[in-house]
Amino acid sequence: MKKVSDLFSRHSRKRILCQSFFLGAIATVGVILNAFSLSLKADAQTPLPIVNNTEIDSYAQAVLAMEPARQNAFEEIKKLIGNGEIPKIVCNDSNSFNGLPKKAQDIAVSYCTRAQKIVADNGLSFDQFNKITLELQNNNMLxxxxxxxxxxxxQTPESR
Structure with a gap:
């Protein structure tokens, strides 16, 4: 009898994994977008600035670096809350932490602080990160x- 894993080629499993990770990364972007206060105003007359390749790479590196911390924080909070629903946590809105137990609040604050540092360590300002995140919502090329x-x-070095 064939295993389920045998039904998919290595290539298709890798593609599924990459697509799943990308969706998780986009979800992380949504969380981070809420983490920083946004002061952008859309002006229909003014096109958004074009993002260069360096900024795209920095953005992707920040998203990848944030994902394990986001997953870890989510799992820790989930364990503390149990079967209860985890409220939406917005890093720049301390009221969003109010529904959490004290230990879960500490985890959320720690994650938010770490996420802010990761963005800065990857060479982006919070405004740049947020602009790219907003642009991603409407720009398929980006x-x-x-x-x-x-x-x-x-990619692993040997597969590059």
Whole structure:
């Protein structure tokens, strides 16, 4: 009898894994977007600035670096809350922490602090990170560039 894993080629498993990771990364971007206060105003007359390749790579590196911390914080908070629903946590809104137990609040604050540092360590300001995140929502070309950068950064050296 064949195993389920035998039904998929290595290539298709890798593609599924990459697509799953990309979706997780985009979810992380959504969380981080809420983490920083946004002061952007859309002006229909003014096009958004074009993001260069260095910024795209920095953005992708920040997202990849944040993902394990986000997953870890989520799992720790989930353990503390049990079967209860985890409220939406917005790093720049301390009221969003109010529904959490004290220990879970500490975990959320720690994650938010770490996420802010990761963005800065990857050479982006909070404004740059947020602008890219906003642009991703409506710009399929940028979405593809970030996706390609995420894939490239995740490749092992021997597969490059």
């Amino acid at each position: 979405k593809r560039q970030v996706y390609d950068s995420l894939l490239r950064l995740q």
